Amino acid sequence: MPLRRPRPSAARVAALTLAVVTALPLGLVCAPTAMADAVPSAPAPSAQVSCRPVQLYGAAPDGKLDFFSHADAAQGSFNWPVIGKRIDGSGWGAPRITLGGPGNWIYSINADGGLYRHRYDPVTNSWGTPPGEKIDSGWGNFLNGASRRNRVTIDERGNIFAVHDDGTLRLYRYDEKTGAPMPGNGRVIDTGTWGGYNLVVAAGDGLLFARQGGDLYRYRYDVDTQQWLEIKSPAWTAGWDKIREIRSAGGGTLYALHTDGSLFWYRYDVNAAAWVDTGRRKAGWNFETYYGISVSTDACKVPAQPVKPPVAPRPNMPAAIRQGSDKLIQQFYVDERGWLINGVQRDPKDLGTVAYSTVAGARDFVDQPVVMEQADGTPMAFALGKDGHVWMTKRQAGGTWSALKDLGGDFTAAPTVTRNPQGIVAVHAFDRDGRMWYLNQQSSNSDNFIPWRTRDAYSSMPAGYEKSSFAGAGQAVSVDVTADRPFILGIDKQGRLGMNRADAKREGWWVWGASDVSGLGGTPAAARGADGKVTAFARTKDGEIWTAKESTKADADTKLPLNGFFGQGTVLPGVKTTGSPAVAVNQDKSLGVVVRDDKGYVYYARQLTPDGEFGRWSLVAPKQAATDPAVVQLDNGEWAVFYIDTQGLERMYWLSEADGGSAQPRSLVRPKRSVPAGPVFTGGVVAKSRDGKPVVKEGR
Template sequence: MHQNRRAWITRSTIAAVGLSLTATTLAVTANQAAASVTLQCASSAPVYRVLSNGNMLRYQHLDPDTGAANWSANPPTIGFAWQPGKPVAAPDGVIFAPWTGGELRRYRWNGAGWDTFPNGTQHEVIDTGGWDRYLTADYRNRITVDTDGFIYTIEPDGALHWRSFDAATHTWTHRVIASGWNQYNLIIAAGRGVLFARNAAGNLYRYRYDAASQRWLTTAQPVGLGWQAFDRILSAGADVLYTIKPDGTMYWWRWDENAQGWTASHGAQIGAGWIDSATTAAPDTCQVNGVVNPVRPTVPAVDNPPVTLQYSTNGDIHYSYVDSESRAVYAEATDVTGSTPIGFAVVPGFTGVIGITGTGDYQDGRIQLAATGTDAEVRTNVQTVSRGPWAGTTTYGGFVPSSASIVHRSDNTIAMFALDAAGDLWARSQAISNASLDAWTRVGPTPLKPGPITVAVTANGIRILGLGQDGTYHAATYTTTLSAWVSLGSTGFDGTISAVVMPDNTLQVFANNGGAIQTQRETTTGFAGTWTSLPGVIATGSPSAIMSPAGTLQVVARADDDYVYYAGQAAPGSAVYTDWREITNYTDQTSTSPVALAVPDENTWVVGYRNDLDTPKLRRYQSPALRTATPFVDVPLTPPSS
C-alpha cells in the first residue's frame, strides 16, 4: 500500500536501489542548445493503478517535482473490469488502452467521471487490429505516450513508430522514426519527445525527438545501468520518472537537463505495495520551460531551378523538376530513342515547393521524389510499385532552407541529406532495403553555407561536397561517421559543384568560377587545390558533368547567351578537352542550368533543361558514326497539362 510522506523516516539512496548511473554531456548545435531550463509541475501527479481484480484507482502524488513521499489519502476507484486492457495515460485525462481482440480504445477522465461518447459508452474505439500485442509480456513495456499526446510503439518490424490521433477528425498521422529499436524491451516517454529506452542488459538511454521538424535532437545518450531491476517505469513528464520493482517498491527520479545528470534526490523510495496489473501516470503533469527546439527557417526563392535526371538500376530514366507554379513535375522513360514521347505529369499534392527535386530508386524499383517546401519542410512521395502511381505526398519535416539530395547506396538502401540554416548536415536513411526512412539525424557540422549540396557514392563512402562560406568548395566522406572537411582550394566560386566518380573511386569535379568553368582531379592523396579552366564560354549557373559510355568526361553549361554548350575529353583519360560546342544548333535557349546524364544501356548520354517558356527539354547525344547532322537530337517530350 502507499503511505503518506509523514510515515517515512528515511529515504532509500541510489545505493539501496542497487543501480549504477552514468551521465554523458552531448554536444549540440547552437540552434538546439538550450538556455537554463526550469521545471514546472501541477500540484499533483495523477497515477492510475489497475489491481489484479480489474479495479482502477486514481492516486495523486503531491510532490512530483521534489520526489517527496507525499500521497493524497483515500484514492478513489474510478473504473472496473480493466483485466482485458492496459491503460496508457495521455495528456488532459485521456487514457489510451490496447484491448483484448486487438482494438485501441480511448477514454477520458474529466475530473468527475469518464466522458460519454456518442455510442453511449465510456470509451471510443479509435483503431482495430494488432494492439493486443501490447498486452503480452514481450510488448507490454513497448508502448508509451508523451506530453503532447503522441503515441510511440516498438513493433514487430523492430522499428519505433510515432502516431498522432486527432480526436476532432478521428484521423491518424503515422511515421516510422527509427529502426533497430527491437534492442529495447522498455520505453517510456518523459516530456515533449523525450524517450527513455532500456535494453536487455538494463542499460538506460535517453532520446529526444522533435515531432514538428522530424529531427532526432538527442540519440542514445547513456544515463544509467542496472535498470532491469524495474518491471515498470512511468512518467509525469519533464524527465520525472517513477520506477517500480517486482516487489512493488516505487522510486522517484528526475533527469536534470541543465546538469545533464540525475538530481541529488534521485532514487528516492516513495511507495511500497505497488504489485499491480498495470500502472501509468499522467505525462503532462510536469513540463520544462526554456528548451529550445528547431526553428523553421526562411526559405529563399529559387529562380529557374535546374531539372533532375536519374538513371536507375533497372535502366529507367527519371526526369523531374519544380515548375514555375511551384509544383513537382515528373516523367520516366524506359528509353531515350524518341520512338514514343515521354509524358510529364504534376505529382499529386506536390505543391508549394522550391529549388531542385531529388530522386532515389529503391531496391524494388520504386522511386522516391523529394523537394523542399516554402515552409522549410521536405515534401516526399514514393511510388506504390515500380513504374506505378504515387502513394501520396507527405512531409518529412526537416526545417531546412534548401533542397535535399537523395542517393542510392551500395547496399541497395537510399539516404537523404540536407543542410540546415546553420550549415549543419542532416540525414534520413533506410536501415534495410525498401523500408521507410528513419527520422532526421544530425551528421555533423560543416563549413558550408546553406544551399544545395552534391552527393556522390563511391566504394569508400558517400562524398559530400558544397560551397563554403568562404567561396571555396569543401568535401567530406560519410560512412558511419563524417570525416574531416577538406578544402578544394581557390575562391570566387558560385553555384553547385558537379562531381564524377572515376574508376579508381576518386572524383573529378567541375565548377563555375566567375563565368569560367574549371575542373580539378582528386588523387589518391586528396585534392591538390589546383583548378584548370576550360576556356571558350562565359558560363552562367552551374555546370554538370558525367562519364560518358565512351569513357570520356563530358561537361555541359549554360553560357551568357542562354544557349547550352558542351565540351569533353579528347580521349579517355586525356587532360585535353575539346572546344565548347552548342547542342541545339542555336535553335533553343535555356532558362536553367543544364543537367547531363549517362545512359549506358543505350550507349549514349542526354542533356535536360527547361526553355524560357518553362517547357522541359531533353537532347540525346549521337556518336559521330551514327549522326546524320548535329551531335544532339531532340527527344520528344509531352509537357504536363495545366
C-alpha cells in the same frame, strides 16, 4: 504514501511532515542501496518547465482503479491533493496493462489483445463516452511476461512507441479527426537494436529513456522531422534494475516506482543536457499494492522551440532527368508555382513523345528534384518542400504517381539518392547546421524508410573526425549511386569541396577529405573518368568553373586515408556563371561539363582526350535558359542537355560528336595556350507545359 486517508500513526505523521516540509532528496529519505552509485556528475542549471497537477492512476490486482493528483511535478516534492480516490471498481487488474496519455486519456491493453482508450475527467469525476473505445488489435504479446509489459509507452502528444520481439521500435498514431483505427503493425522507426531493453518510457516530445540491465539510456526522436537527434546516450548508470515501472508526465519528468513501493521523481532538461536534481527526490510511497500505475503524459511542458522560417526557392532550379531500365526518360522539374511536374519521354530522340502529368498535391517545392529507381525498376522522385522536408512519390501501374510520402528532415537544399546492390535506396542531405543526415529504405522496394540519422549515429568511429562543416544551403551530390560504396560530395562553410565514402556495410562514413582550394560555391557535380577516378566540378568565387581529380592523402591527426580533391585543380576560363554545373560522360569515357552563363546561355566544354585537359567552351544553343542545365545520360553512352528557356519552353539538345576542343584550360597559377575545336548539338523544344499538358511543340 497511503492509498486512502486513514488515521496515521505518530511515526507516520513525522515521516509525512518531513517529506512535505523539506522534500528531501532520495539519498536522505529511505534511499535504496541499489541506487547509491547512480548519481550523474553534476545537476543542470535551473530551467523553465510548466506543470499542471499530474493525474496518476493506480490499477490494483483486484481490478479497482484509484486516482491520485500530484501538484508539484516541476519539483517533485511530496504534494498530493488527492490520494487514492476510487474511480472504477473492476476490470483493471492482471493481465491488463494501463498507460497514461495526454488530454485525460487512459490507454489499456486488455486480455483480448486489443488496445483501448478511456477518458476520465477528474473535475467532473466522470467517464467519457464511449467507455473503453477499441482502437487496435494484436497487442496481446505485451501481456506475456514482465519484460514485455514495460515496452509500450505514450508521449505527451499521444504518439505510442512499442518495442517488438524482433528488436524493432515502432511508432503508432491514432487519427483523432477521422477516428481511423491505428495500423496493426505501426511504422518501424528503428530496426533490430531494441531487443536488449526491457523498459522504455517517453518523457516528453520525442524524449525516450530505455533500460538495459541496471543502466538507463537516452534517445531523442523528432516525430515531425523524423530525425533521430540522439541515439543511446548513457543517461544514468546502475540501479535501475530495481525499478518496477517508470512513467512520465512530460517535460523530461520521470516517476519511477521502486520494488518496495516507493515513488521517486526525476527530471531531465533536454536544453541543458543534464538532470535537474542529482539528489533524486522521493515523491511518495506505499504503491506496492498496485499492479501498475499510469500518469497523464502532458502535464508538464517545456518552452516550445521557435518556428523555423520556410525554405526559399533555389534560383535557376534545374530539372532531374534520367533514363530508366524501361528505356523511358523521366523528367521532373519544379515550375514557377512550386508544382512538381513529370514528363515521360518514350523515344529519346523524338521530342514530341513527352507525356506530362502532375503529382497530386505536389505543391510548394523549392529545389531540384531527384529521380531514382528502386530495386524492382519502379521510378521514384524525391523533392524538397518549403517546410524543409523531403517528399517522395513512386510511379504506379497505369502511369500515375503515388500520393506524396513525407520523409521528414530539416534541410534547405535538395538531397541526393543512392541504391546499393542489395536494392536498398538511401537518401542523404545536409541540414541547416551543415551536418550530413541519411535515411534508408527498410528493405528493397519498401514504402517505409527508417528515419534520418547523422553520420555519427551509424559510425563506429569516434565523433569529431570530420574536418568539414557543410554549408546548410548546400546540396549533397553522389557518385556511384548504385554501387556498394557510393561517394557523397558537398561544399563546406569555408567553400571547400568535401568528399566522403560509405564503408563496406554502409553502416558508417569515412573521414571527410576537404579540398585545398576554398571559396567554391553552388552545387558540385562529379563523375568517373576513363581512369576510374572521380573528377569534380564546382563554381569558384569569381563565377568560373573549377575542376579537380580525386586523390588520396593521410589525415594529419588520425593518420587515416582521406579521399578528396587535393592540390590546386584547374579553372576553365571563358565562361562565368551564378549557377551550378552538370557533368556528362562521353562514349570514349572523356568527361564534359555544361553550365548556364551569367547571361543565360548554356555552354559546354569537354576533355580533349580521355583523362586529358579540357577544351574551350562552346555554345550549346542560341536560346537562353531560365534554369541551370541538366544532363540525361543514356546507357549507350549518348547524352543530352535539358533546360527550360526564358519563355517556359522545355529544350533538349543531343551531342553530335565532332572533332572538338578549343581553348586549353588554365590552372589557378597560370594560363595555358589555346587550340581549335567544335562539338555540335542538335535538338530543340520538347514541349511547353501548362497545368501538366503540352501545348507547344517544335521540330528539331
